[in-house]
Amino acid sequence: MTATAIVTGAASGIGLGTSRDLLGRGWTVHGLDLTEAALAKAAAGLADENFHTHACDIRSAEAVAATMADIGRAAGRVNALVACAGVLKLGKLADMSVEDYDMVFDVNTRGLWLSAREALPHLRAAAGAGELARIVFLSSVSALRPKIESGAYSASKAAVSQLTRILAVEVAGEGILVNAIAPGTVDTPMVNDQGGPNETGAWRPSGPSPVGRIAQPDDIARVVRFLLSEESAYITGTTIPVDGGTQAAFVPPR
Numbered sequence: 001m002t003a004t005a006i007v008t009g010a011a012s013g014i015g016l017g018t019s020r021d022l023l024g025r026g027w028t029v030h031g032l033d034l035t036e037a038a039l040a041k042a043a044a045g046l047a048d049e050n051f052h053t054h055a056c057d058i059r060s061a062e063a064v065a066a067t068m069a070d071i072g073r074a075a076g077r078v079n080a081l082v083a084c085a086g087v088l089k090l091g092k093l094a095d096m097s098v099e100d101y102d103m104v105f106d107v108n109t110r111g112l113w114l115s116a117r118e119a120l121p122h123l124r125a126a127a128g129a130g131e132l133a134r135i136v137f138l139s140s141v142s143a144l145r146p147k148i149e150s151g152a153y154s155a156s157k158a159a160v161s162q163l164t165r166i167l168a169v170e171v172a173g174e175g176i177l178v179n180a181i182a183p184g185t186v187d188t189p190m191v192n193d194q195g196g197p198n199e200t201g202a203w204r205p206s207g208p209s210p211v212g213r214i215a216q217p218d219d220i221a222r223v224v225r226f227l228l229s230e231e232s233a234y235i236t237g238t239t240i241p242v243d244g245g246t247q248a249a250f251v252p253p254r
């Protein structure tokens with residue numbers, strides 16, 4: 001039997017790159033995203049019969065529970081949850097709308113927690129059978145070194161890192177490992193759709209990291225791969241920066 005992963009936000013960016021990487025290594029992937037149309041486009045590009053799609057808005061507790069139950073019935077047990085679904089809304093905290101603030105927390109923090117809560121019974125089944133059982137959350141470098149005009153987003157990602165630490169210890173005795181990745185800027189629609197300098201403010205993408213380039217989704221997928229391998233068997237409760245050194249030291253402007 002092949003290993004099975006659930007990837008949220010699988011239709012785009014890091015979730016899509018992670019799905020491609022796992023499929024290439026023989027995993028079965030259940031990809032969740034907002035719409036059938038986006039998932040169908042992703043599935044066409046992946047062209048792999050082991051990619052199964054589920055339209056699911058992770059803001060809905062009922063939808064997440066029903067989707068995870070469906071996957072549990074189909075797969076028997078689940079070896080990994082990679083929680084990539086997320087949204088970025090920018091704006092000064094003084095001006096941000098309640099709708100935007102709630103959206104950011106509903107997806108990035110509450111939806112991520114719901115995904116983990118509903119996947120856990122199926123991860124427990126894998127751990128109980130002596131198989132790999134792992135959770136990887138997508139936090140952000142903004143949890144570690146926030147940027148102006150991303151207050152709600154940065155706070156939501158700091159919350160993801162705290163959830164990572166606490167859930168990791170709560171399930172450590174069950175053979176389930178929980179870690180987060182904190183990417184710097186990654187070349188995905190989330191960042192690219194923001195355009196250049198925010199017309200209404202000062203937020204802008206960080207640009208090339210100290211290693212001289214912007215990350216590609218595969219830079220993150222490779223670390224997911226490590227966290228879903230035996231090589232990381234003694235790592236849990238951590239947030240691993242994958243940012244080319246962006247948050248390591250301040251670079252003063254010229």
Ligand SMILES: NC(=O)c1ccc[n+]([C@@H]2O[C@H](COP(=O)([O-])OP(=O)(O)OC[C@H]3O[C@@H](n4cnc5c(N)ncnc54)[C@H](O)[C@@H]3O)[C@@H](O)[C@H]2O)c1
Nearest residue numbers: 009012013014033034057058085086138140185186188190
């Ligand atoms: N791109 C970056 O620079 C960067 C940096 C740090 C962290 N991250 C994090 O990595 C993760 C993936 O980001 P990405 O860059 O691939 O973004 P993306 O926008 O390319 O992909 C995110 C996916 O999540 C889906 N999604 C959004 N809301 C959803 C919901 N309610 N239910 C289900 N799916 C939903 C979107 O439809 C989209 O397909 C996010 O959590 C993001 O915060 C990204």
